[in-house]
Amino acid sequence: MRIGVVTFPGSLDDRDAQRAVRLAGAEPVALWHGDHDLHGVDAIVLPGGFSYGDYLRCGAIAALSPIMREVVDAAGRGVPVLGICNGFQVLVEAHLLPGGLIRNDHGRFVCRDQRLRVESTGTAWTSAFREGQEIVVPLKNGEGGFIADAETLARIEGEGQVVFRYLDVNPNGSLHDIAGLRNERGNVVGLMPHPEHAVEPGFGPDTTAAMRSGTDGLAVFRSVLEHALARA
Amino acid sequence: MPTIVVEVMPKAELLDPQGKAVAGALERIGTTAVRDVRVGKRFELTVDGPVDAAVLEDVRRIAETVLANTVIEDVVAITAEESIVPGETH
Numbered sequence: 001m002r003i004g005v006v007t008f009p010g011s012l013d014d015r016d017a018q019r020a021v022r023l024a025g026a027e028p029v030a031l032w033h034g035d036h037d038l039h040g041v042d043a044i045v046l047p048g049g050f051s052y053g054d055y056l057r058c059g060a061i062a063a064l065s066p067i068m069r070e071v072v073d074a075a076g077r078g079v080p081v082l083g084i085c086n087g088f089q090v091l092v093e094a095h096l097l098p099g100g101l102i103r104n105d106h107g108r109f110v111c112r113d114q115r116l117r118v119e120s121t122g123t124a125w126t127s128a129f130r131e132g133q134e135i136v137v138p139l140k141n142g143e144g145g146f147i148a149d150a151e152t153l154a155r156i157e158g159e160g161q162v163v164f165r166y167l168d169v170n171p172n173g174s175l176h177d178i179a180g181l182r183n184e185r186g187n188v189v190g191l192m193p194h195p196e197h198a199v200e201p202g203f204g205p206d207t208t209a210a211m212r213s214g215t216d217g218l219a220v221f222r223s224v225l226e227h228a229l230a231r232a
Numbered sequence: 233m234p235t236i237v238v239e240v241m242p243k244a245e246l247l248d249p250q251g252k253a254v255a256g257a258l259e260r261i262g263t264t265a266v267r268d269v270r271v272g273k274r275f276e277l278t279v280d281g282p283v284d285a286a287v288l289e290d291v292r293r294i295a296e297t298v299l300a301n302t303v304i305e306d307v308v309a310i311t312a313e314e315s316i317v318p319g320e321t322h
Contacts, residue, residue, distance in 0.1 A: 102242075147246050152303075
């Protein structure tokens with residue numbers, strides 16, 4: 001399976017996402033924002049970072065890039081698309097996911113190992129989790145506050161579109177503790193925390209077993225492999 | 233050259249953490265007259281030709297699809313000005 005990782009000007013977790021893809025057993029393919037070519041990949045990751053320096057709004061200018069036309073088309077055909085952090089902001093700006101992401105309510109950048117609950121396993125990116133499973137992955141953002149109007153929030157909740165919810169602390173003022181969302185079809189998922197930073201022992205969050213041994217994020221990338229195999 | 237000014241504000245019912253931070257700073261320096269601050273954006277678009285209905289329609293579309301994300305922001309004003317570049321002669 002080949003998974004594309006898009007690099008925008010200002011992306012910074014693209015290499016980490018490629019590494020996570022490789023550790024999960026798939027082949028990472030570097031995709032370039034200025035191209036119209038998805039190189040026939042089976043799934044797409046929009047990585048974290050600060051595309052275009054967060055100018056205008058986080059993810060707004062990247063959402064207008066040539067490659068995003070192709071990503072939006074591919075998402076419409078059911079190709080799995082994952083947006084992590086800035087990638088989530090890009091998905092929201094491209095209207096592939098509902099709501100918006102604004103500056104953290106406390107006004108500060110936050111960087112912590114974050115506990116989450118997996119609320120939806122019916123997506124291309126979460127099928128390897130158990131419903132309700134609690135995981136820990138790093139979180140690092142300045143503008144991760146999820147907001148939506150009351151009607152949108154009710155629809156998101158009613159249709160089970162919340163995929164990850166913050167546990168213990170709400171790190172950025174997100175409404176309903178929402179950390180990640182899916183589209184109705186379940187092929188598009190976006191989240192603020194970083195599963196690609198919790199994929200290899202020695203480099204992940206601390207666990208009770210050992211320092212930096214957390215690899216809870218790997219299941220996100222394994223899910224899309226299983227999803228592809230199930231469809232093959 | 234004519235300039236069209238587009239003003240964008242965060243939606244009134246949604247959080248404006250930036251405005252809150254500015255209000256906090258005003259309070260810390262002892263300002264008592266200001267109760268609340270909201271921070272928005274002002275875009276100055278310079279256009280080539282005269283500002284006619286078609287240009288304004290174009291700008292409105294740009295404003296609502298690119299300059300503002302209408303999920304979280306409102307376009308509060310679009311105004312045409314002859315020139316607002318300091319020092320430019322007419």
